[in-house]
Amino acid sequence: MTRHDPSLVITGHDLDFRDLARAAMGQKPVCVAPSAFAAIAASRDIVETILKENRPAYGITTGVGSQKDFAVDPATAGAYNTRLLAAHATRVPGPTLPPDAVRGALIFLANQFAHGLSGVSPELVQLIVASINSETMPDIDGSGSVGASDLVPNAQLAHWMLGRPQAKKLGLPRSKETLSLINNNAISLAQGAIALASAERLMAAFDLAAAAALEGFRGNLGAISEAANRAHKRQGQRRSALRMRNLLNDSHLWKTGEARLLQDPLSFRCASQVHGAAAEVFSSAAEIWNSELNSVNDNPIIDQETAAAVSNGNMDTTRLTLAADHLRQALGKICDLAGERVHKQQWPAFTGLPTGLAEEGGAVGGVQFLNLGHITASLVTSVKIWARPSLLNSVGQVADGVEDTASHALHAVHDLMRVIDAGWKIAGLELMIAVWAMKRRRLEAVDLGKGIRPAFEILGALLPIGREGDAIFDIAPLISELQSGGLLERTLTEAREKIDLALD
The missing domain is CATH 1.20.200.10 (Fumarase/aspartase (Central domain))
Structure with a gap:
């Protein structure tokens, strides 16, 4: 990757669309601020406690989507996450995403997880950063999203990343990590920023x-x-x-x-x-x-005040779509x-x-x-x-x-x-x-x-x-x-x- 500027430091709070676009094109190396890892680790501890106590928690001890009412045994949660990932990564013939969009999606994921509200492990965040800074990006389908999480392309991206040798050495994915990787709008946000x-x-x-x-x-x-x-x-x-x-x-x-x-x-x-x-x-x-x-548009989030998993609809993209719709019409008038x-x-x-x-x-x-x-x-x-x-x-x-x-x-x-x-x-x-x-x-x-x-x-x-x-x-x-x-x-x-x- 060609380096032109100092590193883009991910904090979770001050990512600008211009900086994401430059880093997505490989013009900036990316790292996560060390101060973010305390919150990341704390939310992961809550997930481990939920698993240990076998508390009902969406996507942690249960299935997802229409299968949310079925329990997942904590003892097999790792295997469930691996199968969930492959199952959601169904390939579709058609255009694939450009490399800058894929790298941009990874940048967003690192920024989202830096909040410490997703319950993923510090090791997963480190893997994301290593993937951002790698030379090549995978072929990811440009379709498969209806605007309530970019499920299919996200799953394909996560499947590539978790198939890397480093992921295997770190024992990834762990419980909830697959859901956090796919249940968000990373592709839409990255392509929109670019x-x-x-x-x-x-x-x-x-x-x-x-x-x-x-x-x-x-x-x-x-x-x-x-x-x-x-x-x-x-x-x-x-x-x-x-x-x-x-x-x-x-x-x-x-x-x-x-x-x-x-x-x-x-x-x-x-x-x-x-x-x-x-x-x-x-x-x-x-x-x-x-x-x-x-x-954070993850679902569920991990609330550190109550030490609970909170189901929500933060993946809704009405705000993004309104912004993109409005801008297309404005540009259309200029073109006219x-x-x-x-x-x-x-x-x-x-x-x-x-x-x-x-x-x-x-x-x-x-x-x-x-x-x-x-x-x-x-x-x-x-x-x-x-x-x-x-x-x-x-x-x-x-x-x-x-x-x-x-x-x-x-x-x-x-x-x-x-x-x-x-x-x-x-x-x-x-x-x-x-x-x-x-x-x-x-x-x-x-x-x-x-x-x-x-x-x-x-x-x-x-x-x-x-x-x-x-x-x-x-x-x-x-x-x-x-x-x-x-x-x-x-x-x-x-x-x-x-x-x-x-x-x-």
């Missing part, structure tokens, strides 16, 4: 794309002025408009008479309002995710406006330029000749489909009616990831077309905002302007440059801006 980290970058990319569109369109910057923000007191709008103004700093568009129209179409004029609304939704989702990352600006930028009635931004009127050339508008429209349509809410989809009754409600967090997160993936392509396409329009207007880098110049130079060199149709145009390198290359960071640095969307 998605949030990407979404935060994506929203900066959309601010960049919108600011570039204003340059290419020769738009009216009054719409992102501080005067407009003062009149409509929205934190998110103010943040987005400020970032766009910083990206456009030193642009000729600030000069009197540079804007072509007194009032631009709404997709330009309302960009900071829509992006700002999404920023506020993002801020709320991040707060919810960080809260859930530092909470970007799609409109893409079309306006190549529409002669709005631009005053030749059809499709061709060099001159004719049957050949321009972005329309390359179908960039159609590709964008297709992506926007997909986003709108994936943005539909997941929360109220019916799951029916499972486990003989014992589990009669679920909230579909993993489905909501997977659709969020799809929206984000399409969003990067849409932002990239808008940025490409904006640069193309700048080129058609014979603008030079010095005419543009300081934060726009790197995009103009980098993407401008990659666009097939004047060569349309000579060969197939592949937009993948341009999207990659925006998403994971140095382009976004360079533009923000030039604008003295940052990706972090923290609102005042």
Whole structure:
């Protein structure tokens, strides 16, 4: 594993989605704070006492789910836990989870168990940390969850981890440990945290794309002025408009008479309002995710005050699904406006330029000749489909009616990831077309905002302007440059801006 930063120290109380995402990608080694092990050991002692006294306790001395009313002999509890794990790890044909999601799930488990409310052994926590820091992650199915614990993928992950030689030497799993490993939302929380980290970058990319569109369109910057923000007191709008103004700093568009129209179409004029609304939704989702990352959704929990196992419904994911649903819709609206600006930028009635931004009127050339508008429209349509809410989809009754409600967090997160993936392509396409329009207007880098110049130079060199149709145009390198290359960071640095969307 490549190490770039100091260790991520797990305490159970201060895990941030950004830190989880970085550590999940192998950029940070992980350890558990030594101070956490006292609480972990104390809760394990309570489980051992429950076993010794053979007290009825869900998943410790009983079965689980619809088999909760059947006793498990403490003498065979270890063997029961081993069989329970394999039984729940049924494989399903289909996509598997990326390694960063699997490692992220293990990070969440370590953080949850650090609270000392799950009754697992210190040895299991040490095994989880060793697994996090290992080079390879297992193939885990991406399905099998209805949002009331990610049972099937969790079981597959735990089966891999407990099959490691170190686990055998430590005598794992012990009673309750299988249940604690599978009865939680580790996969949903990890993938959601990674998605949030990407979404935060994506929203900066959309601010960049919108600011570039204003340059290419020769738009009216009054719409992102501080005067407009003062009149409509929205934190998110103010943040987005400020970032766009910083990206456009030193642009000729600030000069009197540079804007072509007194009032631009709404997709330009309302960009900071829509992006700002999404920023506020993002801020709320991040707060919810960080809260859930530092909470315990195990069932039962081990209450150290009463020395008892307490059954609960903390694995419910309504809060997570609401956050993911809301964020998908907010990003969907951003994508919708970007799609409109893409079309306006190549529409002669709005631009005053030749059809499709061709060099001159004719049957050949321009972005329309390359179908960039159609590709964008297709992506926007997909986003709108994936943005539909997941929360109220019916799951029916499972486990003989014992589990009669679920909230579909993993489905909501997977659709969020799809929206984000399409969003990067849409932002990239808008940025490409904006640069193309700048080129058609014979603008030079010095005419543009300081934060726009790197995009103009980098993407401008990659666009097939004047060569349309000579060969197939592949937009993948341009999207990659925006998403994971140095382009976004360079533009923000030039604008003295940052990706972090923290609102005042």
